[in-house]
Amino acid sequence: MRITVLGSGTCELRSERSSPAYWLQAGGRGILLDLGQGAWRRLLDYGHQAAEVDAVIISHPHPDHMADLIPLLFALIYDPQLAATARITLLAHTGLEPLLLALNQAWGDWLNPSPEVLTRHWLKAGDQAQVGSVQIATATAQHHPYSLAWRIQAGGRSLVYLGDSEATSELARFARGADLLICHCAGTDQEPKTGHLYPSACGQLAAAAGAGSLLLSHFYRVVDPEEAVASAAGHFGGDIWAACDGLRLELTADGAAEL
Ligand SMILES: [Zn+2]
Ligand SMILES: [Zn+2]
Numbered sequence: 001m002r003i004t005v006l007g008s009g010t011c012e013l014r015s016e017r018s019s020p021a022y023w024l025q026a027g028g029r030g031i032l033l034d035l036g037q038g039a040w041r042r043l044l045d046y047g048h049q050a051a052e053v054d055a056v057i058i059s060h061p062h063p064d065h066m067a068d069l070i071p072l073l074f075a076l077i078y079d080p081q082l083a084a085t086a087r088i089t090l091l092a093h094t095g096l097e098p099l100l101l102a103l104n105q106a107w108g109d110w111l112n113p114s115p116e117v118l119t120r121h122w123l124k125a126g127d128q129a130q131v132g133s134v135q136i137a138t139a140t141a142q143h144h145p146y147s148l149a150w151r152i153q154a155g156g157r158s159l160v161y162l163g164d165s166e167a168t169s170e171l172a173r174f175a176r177g178a179d180l181l182i183c184h185c186a187g188t189d190q191e192p193k194t195g196h197l198y199p200s201a202c203g204q205l206a207a208a209a210g211a212g213s214l215l216l217s218h219f220y221r222v223v224d225p226e227e228a229v230a231s232a233a234g235h236f237g238g239d240i241w242a243a244c245d246g247l248r249l250e251l252t253a254d255g256a257a258e259l
Pocket of ligand 1: 060062065143144164
């Protein structure tokens with residue numbers, strides 16, 4: 001299982017940190033975790049192609065986590081190469097369906113690819129799904145009414161992507177024993193942001209979950225990534241990485257390692 005950070009940033013418009021998106025290669029499948037603006041440019045610049053995408057997971061419908069869904073919907077109809085070959089599953093909270101319908105109303109059928117090309121799979125917390133041999137489970141993330149946390153398992157490895165969320169005991173249970181926990185560290189310990197995690201809370205959550213390693217991401221300018229790692233390390237003894245765009249981690253039986 002391999003994860004590439006496409007966007008380690010937030011809604012802030014920055015060249016060095018694109019909006020939230022991650023490229024997961026697991027069980028022979030390619031899965032995008034969120035599609036913040038700039039995700040496609042990063043994916044292509046990092047040597048991948050849209051044709052490699054089997055599934056897209058949207059954690060919650062804030063624009064910086066899903067803005068690049070719009071160019072995908074358009075390309076699935078009007079990019080002849082992609083439209084002919086792509087078979088993509090979109091997985092998101094059921095609350096996203098009306099938003100997609102509203103997009104269709106605003107743009108007409110320009111953004112309405114056929115169900116053969118794009119399978120819409122709407123879920124609620126506790127639902128499960130499968131992409132090939134990749135097992136996917138969901139839980140409630142504490143951030144937006146339509147937020148979901150995602151647990152992804154393949155080939156004996158597991159990753160938990162919380163998206164934006166506060167810490168809850170349910171999420172600690174949900175992430176139990178994951179090889180890698182991805183936490184969105186949006187505020188500082190001194191100035192936490194409502195609806196988000198902050199560095200020491202990320203470390204506490206990873207420790208409570210018994211996770212193997214921790215990836216801190218979703219950095220606003222006010223958060224110093226190195227300070228965030230140090231703060232999380234005060235609570236969690238496993239490996240901790242501060243995400244930057246382009247960071248690649250491989251999860252093996254020996255743990256997570258940077259490529
Ligand atoms: Zn959000
Ligand atoms: Zn966010």
